[in-house]
Amino acid sequence: MVQINTLIGNFGKYHTWLCIIIFLSKFFVAFHQMAIFFLAPLVQYTCPQNNTCCDIPVYDKTDFTRTIVTEWNLICQKSWLKDFTQTIFQFGVLIGSLTLGLASDRYGRRKTLLIAIVFEMFTGMMAAFMPDYWSFTIIRMFLGISVGGVTVVSFVLLMEIVGCVYRDIISIVFHIPFTIGHIVLALIGYFIRDYVRFQIIISAANIIQLIYICMLPESPRWLLSNKKTFKAIEVMERIAAINNLPKHEIRRQIETYQLESIALRPRRQSVIHLFYNSYLRKNILLMSLSWFVSGYCHYGVSHFISRLTGNIFINVVANGSICLCGCLFVIPLIKYMGRRTLVISCDVTSSICLIFIAFVPEGVTSLILGCLGDLFCFMAYIVLYLYCSEMFPTVLRNAAVGISSMMARFGSMIAPFVADFRTHGKWCAPVAFGMPLIFASILCIFLPETKGTELVMSIEEAQIFRRNTYSTSQNRVPDEFNKEDNK
Numbered sequence: 001m002v003q004i005n006t007l008i009g010n011f012g013k014y015h016t017w018l019c020i021i022i023f024l025s026k027f028f029v030a031f032h033q034m035a036i037f038f039l040a041p042l043v044q045y046t047c048p049q050n051n052t053c054c055d056i057p058v059y060d061k062t063d064f065t066r067t068i069v070t071e072w073n074l075i076c077q078k079s080w081l082k083d084f085t086q087t088i089f090q091f092g093v094l095i096g097s098l099t100l101g102l103a104s105d106r107y108g109r110r111k112t113l114l115i116a117i118v119f120e121m122f123t124g125m126m127a128a129f130m131p132d133y134w135s136f137t138i139i140r141m142f143l144g145i146s147v148g149g150v151t152v153v154s155f156v157l158l159m160e161i162v163g164c165v166y167r168d169i170i171s172i173v174f175h176i177p178f179t180i181g182h183i184v185l186a187l188i189g190y191f192i193r194d195y196v197r198f199q200i201i202i203s204a205a206n207i208i209q210l211i212y213i214c215m216l217p218e219s220p221r222w223l224l225s226n227k228k229t230f231k232a233i234e235v236m237e238r239i240a241a242i243n244n245l246p247k248h249e250i251r252r253q254i255e256t257y258q259l260e261s262i263a264l265r266p267r268r269q270s271v272i273h274l275f276y277n278s279y280l281r282k283n284i285l286l287m288s289l290s291w292f293v294s295g296y297c298h299y300g301v302s303h304f305i306s307r308l309t310g311n312i313f314i315n316v317v318a319n320g321s322i323c324l325c326g327c328l329f330v331i332p333l334i335k336y337m338g339r340r341t342l343v344i345s346c347d348v349t350s351s352i353c354l355i356f357i358a359f360v361p362e363g364v365t366s367l368i369l370g371c372l373g374d375l376f377c378f379m380a381y382i383v384l385y386l387y388c389s390e391m392f393p394t395v396l397r398n399a400a401v402g403i404s405s406m407m408a409r410f411g412s413m414i415a416p417f418v419a420d421f422r423t424h425g426k427w428c429a430p431v432a433f434g435m436p437l438i439f440a441s442i443l444c445i446f447l448p449e450t451k452g453t454e455l456v457m458s459i460e461e462a463q464i465f466r467r468n469t470y471s472t473s474q475n476r477v478p479d480e481f482n483k484e485d486n487k
Contacts, residue, residue, distance in 0.1 A: 004220060007250050008236050010163025011170075012243030018161060019170060021216065023177040024209055025117065025154045030181025031188075031202040032124060032147050034302070036089070036416075037316055038189035038198055040068050040082040045075060052076070063312070066194045072133040083416040085137045090299075092144025093151075094409030100149030101156075101402020108226075109157040109398070110218040116149035117209045124203030128196050152405050156398045159389045160219040161239075164452065168334045171386035176327045182320035190313045229258050280392065284400055286443050287388050288407040290343070293440035294381040296411025296418075297433045301354065301374040303419035304429050305367065315367070322371040326379040338449045339387040343380045347441040350376035354434035358427030370430075377437065381408075390450035 009015070041064060047054035053076035061070070068074060074082045096116070104112035123143040130136035155174060162170045185202070192198040220239075223232035233251050240247040275281045305319045333342055353373035357366050384404070392400035418432050 004224075004236070005163030005165075007245070007247075007253065008161075008220070008239040009243040009245050011166040012239075012245070014239045014242040015162055015166075015170075017242075018217070019158065019173070021212065022154050022158050023174065025113075025150050025212075026174060027177035027181040028120075028202075028206050028209065029147050029151055030178045031185055031205065032089075032120070032143055033093075033178075034182050034185050034316075035199070035202060036086040037303075037312065038064075038067075038185070039195050040074070040085065041312055043067060043069050064193045064195075066196065068133065068136065068195055071195070074133070080417075081133060083420065085133070085140060086416050087413045088137050089140045089144040090409045090413040092141035093148035094144075094406045094413070096145035096148025096150075097152045097405035097409060098148075098402045100145070101152045101398040101405070103149075104153045104156070105222075105396065105398045108218055109153055109160070109222055110216050112149065113153045113157065113216065114212055116146045116153065117206070117212060120146035120150060121203060121206040121209070124206065125200065128199035128203065148405065148409065152398060152402050155385060156389060156401055157219050159386075160221040160397070161217075167390075168386055168451070169331055171389070172327055172330045172334060172382055174385070175382045176324065179320055179324035179327060182323060183317055186313050186316040186320065189316075224254070224258070227258070229254060280396075283391050283447060284403060286447050287384070287391065287400070287404050289443055290440050290447075291384055291388075291404040292407040292411045293347075293436045294377060294384055294411070295408025296415050297350065297354075297377045297437055298374060298381050299412040300415030300418050300429075300433050301370060301377060303416050304433070305370045305374065318367065318371055319374060322375045323378045326375045327382065329375075330379050330382060334383065334386070338451045339383055339390070340444055340447055340449050343383050343387065344441045344444050346376040346380035346383070347437045347444070350374075350380065351434040351437035351441075354430045354437070357430035362426055366426075373430075373434070380440075387447075387450060391448070 043064065044060040045057040046060075047057050055073075057073065057075060059070045064070070068085065069082055072078075072081075100112055100116055120143065123139055123146060127136060127139045127143060130139055155171075158174060159167060159171060188201060189198060192201055217235055217239075218231070220232045220236050223229075223235065233254050236250050236254070237247040240250060275284070302319055305315050330342070337345075350373045353369050353376065357369045357373070360366055360369065385401070388401050388404050389397060419429055
């Protein structure tokens, strides 16, 4: 197995530049992912004759001059529609994570990411001008498709270029722009109280990503796994030159690797191969369930916090800030702890914090416990991104991350409705979010550890190496893959 990062460097000037431009995409994803807090906030209203519900309510516009709730009267029997529009958006993210993840495995990381970014700008702007609730919701579903694609493909592209030595840190830093975008969104919402202008502003900001058209590279690993040898050599030589590394050995080593790989007789590989192999099948099923719980709890607790008593802008900033702290806390932890141990620890701690909310009065204490619960849940969530990308070969990596991300979107689709359980009792929502985390931590016990391993590029390579132990001193996968799956 060729050591690509020995040739192009683990992290140099080129990698720094690549991180900066890819982090932009994650920053703007937060705008659309969390926009629902300010598109459909809780609003107060009154009705003539003091009725509970009416056709022409008088809305309190102290905090927001126009929202989708006030625009289309999403109250009383139609109050569920404000959560449903976010469910449909998350359904779009689900579809985008899977379909664009698969497309990038087939057509390339660069081409797929560019299409997703352009589509994100276009649909985001269209959403602002939709005349009714259903057209608005449908366009946001397509916006969600692009957001899902941008998230998955940009992450995998970055992981395939950054070396093993720094891969864990960069995978965490990748999420920091999202948390900053989450905080900045609250500031935009504070100054722009009209949902149409708000949607236009957060969509127009995406225009800066058009620089990707001329600056974004293709993944050398994807090029090699798809037998685009000469293009891979060209990209690697350019990266090596920018990183001030010798490039005269790149062509010889890559051509030798490609010749040797022919002996493995690689089959055409698709997402179905994740389920043919018992080892990969077990991993993708357990990983998907863990992602489902993390997506469900993270987005659900975020909604729950935004709806606690108090100022919505302060609540959202507090939630975003705590997630930013989570990213910073994970960076040192991930260097010294295994992926599996860290995910289990965070899930259990998050569960304890959330369940405790049921036993304290609503107020500052419940807000602090909610933020702590979301902190540890978010920490587990971002480690799962790295964990999943290390567990599967290049030819199926985007498919694996896409499927796992899709399951997280299933969780996030039902999360807003669970956050509303507090109307049935203040203990209902925290317990409904806390208990599944215990289940997820148990599932993780059966996953292999991947810390310190080199990314494999094909199923054939995965069948030679078993990724269930690691060495902190060497970038290798030491154990032989299960022979019974070598069919």
